[in-house]
Amino acid sequence: MEKEELINELTIIVSPYAQDAEALAHIQEDTDFIRDLKINSANLVDVVLDVEEKFGIEIDNDSMARMLTVKAAIRIIEEKLAAGAGK
Amino acid sequence: MNNRVVITGLGVVSPNGADLAEFRHAIRNGISGIRHDPQLEKLLFSCQIAGKPVIDEERMLQYFTPLELRGLQSTGIVYGVIAGMDAWKDARLEAMMMNETPDWESGSVFGTGTSGIDKFREAIYKVDNLQIRKLGSTVVAQTMSSGVSAYLSGKLGLGNQVCTNSSACATGVESILMAYERLKNGSATKMLAGSTSDSGAYIWGGFDAMKICPYQYNESPEQGCRPMSATAKGFVPGSGAGAMVLETLDSALGRGAHIYAEILGGHVNSGGQRGSGTMTAPNSEGVQRCITMALKDAGLNAKDIDVINAHLTATSKDVTEIENWVAALDRHGGEFPYINSIKGMIGHCISAAGSIESVASVLQLSEGFIFPNINCEDLHPDIEKLIDPLCIPVKCLEKQFNVLAKASFGFGDVNACIIFKRYRDGKRRIDQ
Numbered sequence: 001m002e003k004e005e006l007i008n009e010l011t012i013i014v015s016p017y018a019q020d021a022e023a024l025a026h027i028q029e030d031t032d033f034i035r036d037l038k039i040n041s042a043n044l045v046d047v048v049l050d051v052e053e054k055f056g057i058e059i060d061n062d063s064m065a066r067m068l069t070v071k072a073a074i075r076i077i078e079e080k081l082a083a084g085a086g087k
Numbered sequence: 088m089n090n091r092v093v094i095t096g097l098g099v100v101s102p103n104g105a106d107l108a109e110f111r112h113a114i115r116n117g118i119s120g121i122r123h124d125p126q127l128e129k130l131l132f133s134c135q136i137a138g139k140p141v142i143d144e145e146r147m148l149q150y151f152t153p154l155e156l157r158g159l160q161s162t163g164i165v166y167g168v169i170a171g172m173d174a175w176k177d178a179r180l181e182a183m184m185m186n187e188t189p190d191w192e193s194g195s196v197f198g199t200g201t202s203g204i205d206k207f208r209e210a211i212y213k214v215d216n217l218q219i220r221k222l223g224s225t226v227v228a229q230t231m232s233s234g235v236s237a238y239l240s241g242k243l244g245l246g247n248q249v250c251t252n253s254s255a256c257a258t259g260v261e262s263i264l265m266a267y268e269r270l271k272n273g274s275a276t277k278m279l280a281g282s283t284s285d286s287g288a289y290i291w292g293g294f295d296a297m298k299i300c301p302y303q304y305n306e307s308p309e310q311g312c313r314p315m316s317a318t319a320k321g322f323v324p325g326s327g328a329g330a331m332v333l334e335t336l337d338s339a340l341g342r343g344a345h346i347y348a349e350i351l352g353g354h355v356n357s358g359g360q361r362g363s364g365t366m367t368a369p370n371s372e373g374v375q376r377c378i379t380m381a382l383k384d385a386g387l388n389a390k391d392i393d394v395i396n397a398h399l400t401a402t403s404k405d406v407t408e409i410e411n412w413v414a415a416l417d418r419h420g421g422e423f424p425y426i427n428s429i430k431g432m433i434g435h436c437i438s439a440a441g442s443i444e445s446v447a448s449v450l451q452l453s454e455g456f457i458f459p460n461i462n463c464e465d466l467h468p469d470i471e472k473l474i475d476p477l478c479i480p481v482k483c484l485e486k487q488f489n490v491l492a493k494a495s496f497g498f499g500d501v502n503a504c505i506i507f508k509r510y511r512d513g514k515r516r517i518d519q
Contacts, residue, residue, distance in 0.1 A: 016154045042224045043154075049223060 001081070006074050013050045017043045029071045044068075051077065057084060088273030093510060095344040096178025096332030098170040098281070099446045102138030102325050102433045105146075106173060107446075113432065114447050114458040115483050119309040120433045121323050127295075130288050134300035136308040138325030138434035139286045140166060150242075158223055161203030166328035166439070167235035167283030168242065171197060175243055175279060178332035178344060183244025194247030194275050196266045197236040197330070198258035198282035200438035203229035204289045235283050235328075247275040255497030256398070257355070258282045259329060259441025260505050264353045266333050267505075276338045281330030284439035291324040297367075299402060300324060312435075313462040314399040314428040315409075315470050315479060322400040325434030329442030331449065346510040347453040351490075352384030353505035364500040368404065371411050374502050378415035378494060381504035389416040392424045393488035394457055396448040398496045399428035400435050401462075406469045408496075413473050423474040424492075425484070431461040441495035441503065448493045452509050455487040 001009075011027050018024040019038035023031065033039045039047065048064050051057075051073065057080035059067070067073050097107055102120030104110030113120065120138050127135040142165065147156060150169050159165065175182070183190050201207075206229040210222055228234055233251040240249040248269060254261045259282035266278035284290070294300050301320035304311030312323040331347075339346055356377045358370025382389060395412060399405050412426070413419045429447050436443050451457055459482050466476055487509070494504040 016157070045224050046157075049221060 003074060006077060007070060009054060010051070010070060010073055013054060014039065014047055017047060027070060029074070031070045033068055055081060057081060088271065090271050090273055091336035092267050092270045092333055092350045093336050093339050094331050094347040094350065094449055095334045095339050096174040096176070096180065097347060097446050097449060098173030098175070098177060098330040099328070099443055100140045100142065100166040100170045101327045101329070101443050102140055105140045105142050107177065110446070111450055114429060114450070115456060117432060117459040117461045117483070119431070119461065121308045121311055123305065123308050126288050127291070132288065132292070132295045133298070133302035134295050134321070134323065135305040136311045136323055137286075137291060138323060138327070138436065140327045142169065158225060159229070160206040160209065161229040161234060161285065162205070162287065162326065163199050163202050163283040163285040163328070164229060164235050164238055166326065167197055167199070167281065167330070168238050170283070170328035170330040171195070171239045171279050171281055172242060174281065174330040174332050178334070180277070180332065182242060187244065189244045189246030191246040192276035193243070193245050193278070194269065195236050195239055195245050195249050195279040196252055196262045197239060197279065198252040198254070198262040198438060198442075199232055199235055200253060200255060200258060200284060201290060202232050202234045202285070204285050205287060206230055208289055239279060243279070245279070247278070253438065254355070254501045254503070255499055256435070256437055256440050257495045257497035257501045257503040258438040259443065259445060260353070260493060260495040260503035261355050262442060263331065263333070263350070263445055264355055264503060264505055267350045267353070270333055270335050277332060277334045279330060280333050280442070281328060282439050282442040283328035284326045284437040286326035290437070294322075294324055310462055312401050312431050314401040314430050315405050315460065315463040315467055316401070317465045317467045319401040319403070319405060319467070321402050322430065323434035325436035325440075327433070327436050327439050327443055329439060329444070329446040331442075331446060348449045349508045349510045351387065351506045351508050352381060353503070354380035354384055355501070355503045356380065357502065358500040360500045366500070367498055368500070369407070369496050369502065370500055371407060373500060374408070374411040374496060375415040377502035377504045378412065378492070381492065381506055385506035387490065387506065389418060391490050392416060392492050394451065394491045395424050395426040396444055396451075396491060396493040397426050397428045398494055400430055406467060409470050409473050419473055421475040421477070423478045425457050425478055425480060426474070427458055427460050427480060429458070431463065444495070445493055445505065448491050448507055452488065452491050452507055455485065457484040457486055459483050
């Protein structure tokens with residue numbers, strides 16, 4: 001999956017949780033979920049569950065703790081997809 | 088401090104009316120909200136009828152964001168938030184904006200028995216299926232008892248005491264009295280008081296198992312709940328929420344608020360599960376003491392009571408309750424006050440009963456009517472021996488009166504009684 005496409009999918013997933021519509025409209029790789037999108041930190045686990053469901057992957061606790069920006073999320077999704085494809 | 092306390096806003100989500108206007112119409116006209124419940128039938132309940140408020144999706148979106156609605160399964164929180172926010176709006180108060188400081192002078196006591204029992208069930212299944220990581224983020228907020236008051240304080244920006252009380256079926260009256268005391272003592276200026284109760288098989292099941300709900304009326308739900316009737320077969324489970332804004336008289340007058348009624352006082356106690364009292368039955372001595380202490384607290388005599396809004400659940404204990412009122416007030420036969428129970432129309436709304444019934448009480452007092460008792464055309468003969476049947480209206484009476492006593496009694500042998508008085512000097516709303 002292309003990076004562009006991944007960002008689009010991720011945007012759809014985070015949009016119900018994002019409290020800052022302006023930042024959501026300008027989402028890019030450096031966007032921080034909490035600082036920029038103003039996602040309630042408690043909702044980060046819901047974002048992860050939605051990502052897991054959408055991409056058919058499982059995100060371990062360590063990866064979850066790192067998943068705070070669009071860039072980190074995309075790297076983790078790519079890693080898990082690659083690991084899944086290699087199986 | 089000894090502030091006078093008045094009621095300036097009402098909100099209700101009841102099986103026979105999911106907002107104040109519908110509810111007023113329903114209680115005046117004796118309209119039942121008891122329906123056959125397919126879930127209870129499917130699960131082989133003995134009693135397959137229940138009282139459940141009807142709230143459509145469009146209305147939900149007026150109170151909850153789409154995000155909040157995701158996975159929201161706590162019906163008690165839904166009912167409580169709607170009733171509470173409606174009461175706030177009815178009092179012509181506004182929620183604090185997100186960028187404002189909280190309203191330090193306003194708080195909430197909003198009771199419940201349990202919270203989010205359907206959410207809890209889903210979480211337990213996931214945990215047992217080794218899916219702990221799939222629970223999502225709202226299990227705690229939906230299943231903590233104080234979930235309802237927490238949701239309300241977040242929506243309104245309340246900055247004073249925010250808590251949830253719990254005392255079984257006495258919860259609702261107790262919550263109003265706790266809020267009243269806080270205002271009387273000068274610790275707050277406005278309090279949102281009320282209570283809520285979840286719907287559904289998992290909250291009602293325990294009562295069905297105790298065989299205290301009627302199984303004879305599954306084909307005729309509206310006749311199923313029969314307070315004071317010779318053919319009463321037990322209480323029909325209900326659900327919903329009632330809420331009221333309580334405010335110091337000074338605050339209400341200062342902002343020109345419409346005043347529905349004044350709270351003169353009340354009392355909460357326990358029969359200690361001694362004498363006739365058990366986990367499930369009241370000690371009559373405790374009940375009578377609760378009523379007489381409430382009168383004393385209000386500075387009234389027994390003869391001052393015009394109307395009683397009773398607990399009367401449609402079990403064999405109805406006769407005992409009437410005996411207790413007769414003994415506590417020392418008034419019998421034709422000397423007895425008017426008395427009614429809303430449970431014939433909506434069933435027993437458990438932890439929401441006291442607050443929904445208090446909303447009904449305040450409406451009667453403020454608008455000058457006494458709603459009809461339904462399903463007691465065959466009055467219990469032992470009740471007829473104690474009080475004149477004319478004290479038990481079966482048609483709505485249009486009548487101005489001054490003082491209403493409302494009592495609720497709960498499992499654990501707990502009692503609560505509150506005294507409401509008509510407020511005569513209140514400014515009338517221009518739009519009414």
